[in-house]
Amino acid sequence: MTVARKPAPAAGRQTITISFAGFNRAWAAWIGDRLTRHGHEVVFQRWDLLPGTTIESALEDLMLAEGRILVVLSDWYFQLGPRTHLDWNRALRTVVAENSDRFAAVSITAEALPTAATVFRAAELWGIGAEEAERRLLRRLGIQPTGVTTPEESRTGPRFPDDDPMVWGGVPRRNIRFTGRETLLSDIYHQFQRAPRGAAVCTLFGLSGVGKTQVAAEYVYRFRSEYDVVWWVSADQRGTLRQRLAELAPALDLATGPEYGERLRAVNDALRRGEPHSHWLLVLDGADDPQLVADLVPTGPGHVLITSQNLAWGEHNSELMEVPVYTREESVAFVRRRARRLAPEEADRLAEALGDLPLLLDQTAGWLSDSVMSVDEYVELLDSGSDVEVGLKVAADFPMTFQTAWSILLNRLRETVPESVDLLRLCVFFAPGSIPIGWVRRLPTRELPESLTGLVNDPLRWTEASNKLVQYSVVRRETHESAADDSEILHMHRMVHQTVRDGVPEANREEFSRVVRSALAKADPGQPDDSRQWQRYAELVKHLRSASVLESTDPDAQQLVLNCLAYMTNSGEHGTGLELVGRALTAWRVALGDDHPRVRDLVNQQLSLLLAAGDDAEAARIGRESMARLDAENDPQDLEVLRMADGIAAALRGLGEYEEALALSDQVLTGYRELFGDRDPRTLNAMNNLAVSLRTIGRYEESLRLDRQTLDGRREVLGPRHRFTMLSEFNYAWTLRMLGRYDEAVSVQERSVQANRRVLGRDHPQTLIAEHSLAMCQYRAGDRLKAKTDMGGTLERLERVLGDGHPWTLIAAANYACAEREHGDLDRARVIGESVMRRYRESLGPAHPYAIGTSVNHALMLRAAGERHDATRLTEECLRAMTAAVGSDHPWTLGIALNLSVARNLSDDHEAAEQLSRDTARRATAVLGPHHPLVLSCRVAHASDLRGLRRQQEADKEEGEALAALAATLGSQHVHTVSARSRTHPHWDFEPLAS
Incomplete structure (x- = not known):
């Protein structure tokens, strides 16, 4: 047959077509890069023998390419099809030998090739270094080097294929029998190249056994020369994924301590910034539950490849790519590599019998x-x-x-x-x-x-x-x-x-x-409170169901369950923990009875998980049922009674039953002090909880004293980096903020946030709410624009980690809506604020203080939008409701009264406004002291009302004293002071408490 061929290339700049098997793409990329550096144009042509195509016709088609043809020889190049060595020898003698001026070759394998492959006169590149390989490549093509390649130049572009990435971890051994999938692998590569920075996430999905993991591994090996970091993670469990990501920190030489959370934070930051390496590839293998791990997928300049059976990854900003069963041609080729004796x-x-399913083909053909x-x-x-x-x-x-x-x-x-x-x-x-x-x-x-x-x-x-x-x-x-x-x-x-x-x-x-x-x-390490042991507990939890640990009556197995549940409470894995505790309770009650001590321990773990998950109503119901059984047989100071009462008090705080919660918290603290003294961890927990109860009823000074004592005690007994110690720092800063001591609050909370990030990690719920609290402290201290931005970012992460209905998410959303109303997008603020208000009304009822308080915030939104009549009416309703809920002298009630007095002033009802603002200022002073910001705002409002009644001398005196106090307390340039000086009407925003 006569082949229409292009003339042999002239000397000088050449166009070179590189023909390669897909398995050897890394070699082709490196060779192409080297040739381009020496001034030549390169065209890549993947060698792929389609079914029904002869080798001769494929080679003749290859000769239609422009310029010289460089063939990258390997056993893979000759196996495609598959074709026998006899077929290849015939084709090489027919086509290549007669057109030897068009062909050149390099060999990258030590395996035996068809005899006639000698016609290529291939340069041997396998088993040598990069510099020698480049010299042999150029010599084979008759190319004179353009100059000496500097070390810096050698480090750019594709890496020499025999050199692994600088960081390489967890990647399974390459499957030397990998077959087909050429189009899929190419699609993955181009998808990553097209994706914008921070969005290069691709999910391979398909049924079990279809070869998703094998495709991901083959992608790694084919394109590893383009990455500086390749990290493979089994992602079927959230805890395992977090563990493996944390293990990347030392591999990247990141300067971190031994704490789990600090390493995780450092890794996420390094990947996001692309420092020290921007070309990274993270493979999440077996991530079949996106809800558990989607928030852990890092962003940045690198690529993330996920294998999963779950199409829901499409809802998490990932490009879905299906891995189908093999085509029949791929199946046949694969089976014949696995079992060479088969025709x-x-x-x-x-x-046909196995349905082209790769896993079963592999195992069956193997034996x-x-x-x-x-x-x-x-x-x-x-x-x-x-x-x-x-x-x-x-x-x-x-x-x-x-x-x-x-x-x-x-x-x-x-x-x-x-x-x-x-x-x-x-x-x-x-x-x-x-x-x-x-x-x-x-x-x-x-x-x-x-x-x-x-x-x-x-x-x-x-x-x-x-x-x-x-x-x-x-x-x-x-x-x-x-x-x-x-x-x-x-x-x-x-x-x-x-x-x-x-x-x-x-x-x-x-x-x-x-x-x-x-x-x-x-x-079981027996230390579920120690964050350094969480990676071990993450591994243990995943096996509880399979080994029937949850149903076991063995004491060691039951203790393992209790410790795993405590870990899940501490680490933020609340949803899975509630599922497990429910299964365990069903089994333990049947085997042991409701009143067995182990069952009571399990109920307490259930209460802790419910409270952490924000289901206060269910926690209260379960707690009261258990307490009723305990009261019948136990002393009020019994340890089990105290422990159950503590859980019930926490639930009651969430439900707005503050006085009953306070009484229970006080009872619990008294009992623990009598049993264990002031420095026992259980006593310190009770002290912390009493401080929270005091804060909910507005007794901030008493709460602050207990917060300080608890913080000092936990630092001494538990150490400064224990989760409960960091929680005490958070509570102490929160109460300082409630008292208007904003700069002190910022100072404490900044240290607390850093500690939480190091120990627990950036996405632990406690870290997120600590970050939100810091933003609130900064907002109150006057750094409003930055604080608002931080609040928005934290809210997004809380929604991702906990869901948009979790109590902590609602707290962050309520506060962010207020910040947006004052310094941002009024429409966005309205949407967020109305959503929070509706959720509180639906979940807690319209009479709950949080439903009332967020309604007050909505009234401020209406006022800002010009709907003053509706705003005033709603504020009046809220004042009556909050008075009924928490009393007339609670700071929340006083704040609403301040808003109503301003609303009346704006409606020109100056007499009613003055009466209310005067009374509110008097009562607020008695409750909060003369220098609290809310008290001073009430006095500023009162001065405005006096001025509206033309009582100028009284107004000037009241305003002067308030301004002097604001300057002394908050500073002359604080936003509250500046607003009062410019006679801007003050207002009060309701802020839900973390209970």
């Missing part, structure tokens, strides 16, 4: 490779189900052929290494994903059943069994930097896990489950 027709029949069974016999077994173990299935909606396929695989394992089946069955009583199977080997022999003693205590048998599971792709090994040397970790796919577990004989289930429960209990 194309046999591979086709096997692919068929060295089995005497023919494909026809295997397919017959699939069709008939005969001679296989029954009871196994992949999933309920998969066809029977998959069920039978797993039976055949297990039979094969049983025939070769029987212990591997025992090990496999032991694994499935952990949760799928990362399985810390090494924990089992720490158990004493007496806690092992006889059937497992030999396996666990014999390292050779154990290793042989685990190796066999890895060999057949049932599991893969993982390594974590944080794991102990003996903590062997196996990774099991979710579908494999379900299939094997369903097939465990009933007689063995409790035996295997008990072993895993013992291993988990032994791994």
